Amino acid sequence: MDGDEKIKILVVDDRPENLTALSETLDDPDCEVITALSGEQALKEVLRAEFAVILLDVQMPGLDGFETASLIRKRRKSRSIPIIFVTAINKEDQYVYKGYTLGAVDYLFKPFDIDILRSKVAVFVELFRKNRQIKAQARLIQESERRERARQVAEVQRRGERRYQNLADLVPQLVWIVTRDLRFEYVNQRTLSYFQLDGERIAGLILEEVVHHEDLDGKKGAWREALLAGAELSVEVRLRRGRDGGFRWHLVHIQPEHDARGRVRAWLGVATDIDDQRRVAEALAAEKERLSVTLRSIGDGVITTDTAGRVVLLNRAAEQLTGWTQEEAAGRPLAEVFVVREVPYVREAVNMDGAAATGGGPDHQAVLIGRDRREWAVATGIAPIRDANGQVQGTAVVFRDVTDAQRLEEERQKASKLESVGLLAGAIAHDFNNILTAIMGNISLAKLYTSAGEQVFDRLEEAERAALWAKDLTQQLLTFSKGGAPVKRPIEIGSVVRDSAEFASRGSNILCEVSVNAHIIVEADEGQIRQVVHNLVLNAQQAMPEGGRVWVSIDEVRRVACDGYGLAPGRYAEVVCRDEGVGITKENQARIFDPYFTTKLKGSGLGLATSYSIVRKHNGIITVESEPGQGAAFRILLPASDMRLPSLVDPVGRVRRGHGRILIMDDESFIRDVLGRLFTHFGYEVGYAKDGAEALAAYKHAIEEGRPYHVVIMDLVIPGGMGGREAVRKLLEFDPKARAIVSSGYSNDPIMANYRHYGFCEAVSKPYRNEELRTIVQKVLAP
Incomplete structure (x- = not known):
């Protein structure tokens, strides 16, 4: 190579504009700047010429800078060419680290100081020039040997070596040459300073003595393989600083130096201190991991974006609610991943880029539409992410699932509405049912004086049926009242639902198909459950005025966790009533369980409200799913029971006569009168009392006369006097074997549901039919 040839x-x-700018910056009369627009072109140029240094852009299409550098390093002729990476994008530590791993001597970030660039390039140009001079001098030495000028050539060599060492002393890396057995032969001044040794003491030192034993044990295999193969090696190890000092991480690059026969004569090594970079990278990684663990463990959903509004991070809660995974959502617009409706502020903020988000706490209610089209009620807030200088770096969206809380609040509001109706019902129920009791009792008496088939008997039957309808209406209102509870007994829900559904559809233009898929016992008020099923079938019938089909199914389901309806985990009986009617709009679905709400001209608005109240008082839930024109499906869940059905007993049937003494306690004289006449007709002796005090006195007096009462029928509520609750307590104190039946026109009183707890043998709700009361008395009097 000509010594005057430009470097x-x-x-x-x-x-191209970058190439032009760099060419002008590096313009020098002694240098020639060769440009390449791609990694592929660069490789061709490296094959054609020898270069003092390569300035290599990292981010390029096709072969990027790292791939190009790797290929250059693989070629023996070009592997020692200094490479300086230049980039404007990949500034993270891992990229810098990767560049040094590939053998880069430096890593510059755009924009850079031109003088620094020129200085760095000048060092390698000068190093190349000196190296070329050394090679030229070597040729002169060879020529001098032939011309007996060995002394002059040797002087040139010595001068070149000194210059080479001087140049090596200028670089910030540790530079050394070790023999084949890894003993130090040459080190630059930086190496002497780091190891805190002088030239004589360094000569006997072995390279492996200054490497941390943990790194040596872990890397020893690679060291040995490189030594045996005569290959170069790049590895991160900790080098001891001074004989008794600490250790610092270095990126060590070692390559062999061969003799004329191709054998390894020595090893050339360069060690770059990366301890600070590693500590920063480790700290960043630890902080990132802590942040990641924190974000993934909190219950709120968190999504962060960059300044372009594209998703950077989703935590676990956000993945569950949106249906997107971190990998799927990364890089997508926030509005594509976080889809909301109903709240303009949130929707507008989501559609903005990261720099435009104004912020706000998680107090805005919205509806989040998941990837699977499921909807979640969320409380959300959006705020900008700022750096230490206050510059917006992106957006943080924090949102919380409030679906269950919202559902509970809706349930509470429904219950509140129903309770307001119950207050009105409770106020009139007692008096109204007392009147109905007298009416039904007198009808029963009148029927005793006529025979079936007679016109009067038929009229009385119709009158009794009308009174029962009035009773049902009152009972529907009472189901809304607070504090009351159904009179529960173990029932087989499947048979009750089947009988009720078939009865309700009988004679109509609908076909009701009942499927009992599981035989489940529940504790329930059978009459109320029949009323619920009747209401649902009737509702389906009204939704299909031209006729159609209704499907009713009974299954057993298990719930493993609490939900927004407040149901505890466990076994449940599931009753589903589905029709093919006109369907229910979303707006009406939120109101169909409200009292008096109806979309039908002839509807009372009490059927579904009653059903809702009954189911809730049985610790269950009732929900609806519907789309307009696609029918509706009502779903009921009731807690399953491990209790067994009571043994069947022979019904009283048509027993006409009885015996025994009955004490009737009621504040209404017409009720005492009608009951007295009924029981007298059936052969009983009857006594009367208008309140608890009279009943206790009469009971004691009867015992004293030796003619005790066998059963006492007590009205629960006596205005202005002692009612059944206190009276039965005092009665049992006097006679623990006394038998009492509680009766009330307000059947939702807690005592009516738990009558045995208060000392009663049975309970009967007003108004009652003659046969119902007579059966209960027969049961109590049975031995």
Whole structure:
């Protein structure tokens, strides 16, 4: 190579304007700047010429800078060419680390100081020039040997070596040459300073003595393989600083130096201190991991974006609610992942880029539409992410699932509405049912004086049926009242639902198909459950005025966790009533369980409200799913029971006569009168009392006369006097074997549901039919 030939510098960048700018910056009369627009072109240039240094852009299409550097390093002729990476994008530590791993001597970030660039390039140009001079001098030495000028050539060599060492002393890396057995032969001044040794003491030191034993044990295999193969090696190890000092991480690059026969004569090594970079990278990684663990463990959903509004991070809660995973959502617009409706502020903020988000706490209610189209009620807030200088770096969206809380609040509001109706019902129920009791009792008496088939008997039957309808209406209102409870007994829900559904559809223009898929016992008020099923079938019938089909199914389901309806985990009986009617709109679905709400001209608005109240008082839930024109499906869940059905007993049937003494306690004289006449007709002796005090006195007096009462029928509520609750307590104190039946026109009183707890043998709700009361008395009097 001609010593006057210009030194070549290779500049690689895919942007022509960058090549032009770098060429002008590095313009020097003694240098020639060769440009390449791609990694592929750069490789061709490296094959054609020898370069003092390569300025290599990292981010390029096709072969990027790292791939190009790797290929250059693989070629023996070009592997020692200094490479300086230049980039404007990949500034993270891992990229810098990767560049040094590939053998880069430096890593510059755009924009950079031109003087620094020129200085760095000048060092390698000068190093190349000196190296070329050394080679030229070597040729002179060979020529001098032939011309007996060995002394002059030797002087040139010594001068070249000194210059080489001087140049090596200028670089910030540790530079050394070790023999084949890894003993130090040459080190630069930086190495002497780091190891805190002088030239004589360094000569006997072995390279492996200054490497941390943990790194040596872990890397020893690679060291040995490189030594045996005569290959170069790049590895991160900790080097001891001084004989008794600490250790610092270095990126060590070692390559062999061969003799004329191709055998390894020595090893050339360069160690770059990366301890600070590693500590920063480890700290960043630890902080990132802590942040990641924190974000993934909290219950609120968190989504962060960059300044372009594209998703950067989703935590676990956000993945569950949106249906997107971190990998799927990364890089997508926030509005595509976080889809909301109903709240303009949130929707507008989501559609903005990261720099435009104004912020706000998680107090805005919205509806989040998941990837699977499921909807979640969320409380959300959006705020900008700012750096230490206050510059917006992105957006943070924090949102919380409040679906269950919202559902509970809706349930509470429904219950509150129903309770307001119950207050009105409770106020009139007692008096109204007392009147109905007298009416039904007198009808029963009148029927005793006529026979079936007679016109009067038929009229009385119709009158009794009308009174029962009035009773049902009152009972529907009472189901809304607070504090009351159904009179529960173990029932087989499947048979009750089947009988009720078939009865309700009998004679109509609908076909009701009942499927009992599981035989489940529940504790329930059978009459109320029949009323619920009747209401649902009737509702389906009204939704299909031209006729159609209704499907009713009974299954057993298990719930493993609490939900927004407040149901505890466990076994449940599931009753589903589905029709093919006109369906229910979303707006009406939120109101169909409200009292008096109806969309039908002839509807009372009490059927579904009653059903809702009954189911809730049985610790269950009732829900609806519907789309307009696609029918409706009502779903009921009732807690399953492990209790057994009571043994069947022979019904009283048509027993006409009885015996025994009955004490009737009621504040209404017409009720005492009608009951007295009924029981007298059936052969009983009857006594009367208008309140608890009279009943206790009469009971004691009867015992004293030796003619005790066998059963006492007590009205629960006596205005202005002692009612059944206190009276039965005092009665049992006097006679623990006394038998009492509680009766009330307000059947939702807690005592009516738990009558045995208060000392009663049975309970009967007003108004009652003659046969119902007579059966209960027969049961109590049975031995």
